[in-house]
Amino acid sequence: MAKLNQKLVIAISSTALFDMRESHRVYMEQGVEAYAAYQRAHEDDVLAPGEAFPLAKKLLRINENLGGEPRVEIVLLSRNSADSGLRVFNSIAHHQLAITRAAFSGGGSPYQYVAAFGCHLFLSTNGEDVRNALANGMAAATLLPSGLQRDSHDELRFAFDGDAVLFSDASERIFKEQGLSAFTENEKLAARQPLDPGPFKNFLQALHALQAEFGSEHCPIRTALVTARAAPAHERVVRTLREWNVRLDESLFLGGLDKGEFLKSFGADVFFDDQQSHCDNATPHVAAGHVPHGVANER
Incomplete structure (x- = not known):
């Protein structure tokens, strides 16, 4: 059985990992059914990196430096359903991110899975999800938009x-x-x-x-x-x-x-x-x- 308690485990929301502003605009203007249809129609279109993407890349690179069993795990949490979230996993594969575990909560808040996955930190763009996680004793933060070009150093x-x-x-x-x-x-x-x-x-x-x-x-x-x-x-x-x-x-x-x-x-x-x-x-x-x-x- 996998032992997540032996790793540094960080949960990242799909909207923090990738730039999903366009699909979110569809959701806000046209509703959930139009959003799901939009995601399916674009599921082969690769999502651009979001605020947490550079951090995720550096975290996963630590496993390469250590060798052996991975010591860092990133878990994807998303309000999508698995069907509308297929685009997210396709983008993970395209960007060659070693992320295999995920929870798609079908419109509900995914914060309740942070503890179940044994996560030490939850990063999201949804302030209410972050507040709920903090209220339940978990480290969590709302990532703010910066649009910065990040330093390319490995540290x-x-x-x-x-x-x-x-x-x-x-x-x-x-x-x-x-x-x-x-x-x-x-x-x-x-x-x-x-x-x-x-x-x-x-x-x-x-x-x-x-x-x-x-x-x-x-x-x-x-x-x-x-x-x-x-x-x-x-x-x-x-x-x-x-x-x-x-x-x-x-x-x-x-x-x-x-x-x-x-x-x-x-x-x-x-x-x-x-x-x-x-x-x-x-x-x-x-x-x-x-x-x-x-x-x-x-x-």
Whole structure:
């Protein structure tokens, strides 16, 4: 029996993997039957890459570097039926992506299959699916359109915000409700108390375990924390990661500076942040995944 729990497993929606704007326009303007007919009529027309495509290519290339049993698995999740989704699988074959597992939910939300597949991360363009996944304890992000030409280097670079992404939003809630002085005082007093985990802790740990299989000089994955925190609020972050036994390759404590230029300098393939404004600042430079979690996203 296949053991997905021994792999880094990432679920990607069909609309994130491929550019499906034209077929979505048909769906919005003409309805589901016209959409299904359109997909069948164009099932031999190859879909162009979407926002998650470069990331998927780099993830799957890790298996080539390791050899042996694949250590990275990408699962396709789609609101299509299997019939209307045949075009997606044809496009996967054309682009030579080693993706074999999929769930076609026939118009319903596919997020409920994220846990069943044992996924560490779910990437989608559908914000409601992402919210549902996060509400059920899964790491998930809404990929935002950027239209960037991505760097062709082989190294895979993930950048993470801290509060409400890697860590809980408890400290950020103090900042939002009581201001910077109260936040700073709280972090000084709690410097030796590890932060509670946020939705991306398990993904970061799985990524760290995969990094450990490579020598430090030849690892194809690089990670960075890019946070608005500054000294003295940095100490609690450092001690929390030490408690989790997780290493981040780079940590940027920006003290409220805009993150976009720093993410460009790091060369992130994707940056995860809970605040829409930070994601908007990042998208001119890198791909961004909005994590609609925590106090900044309460409705």
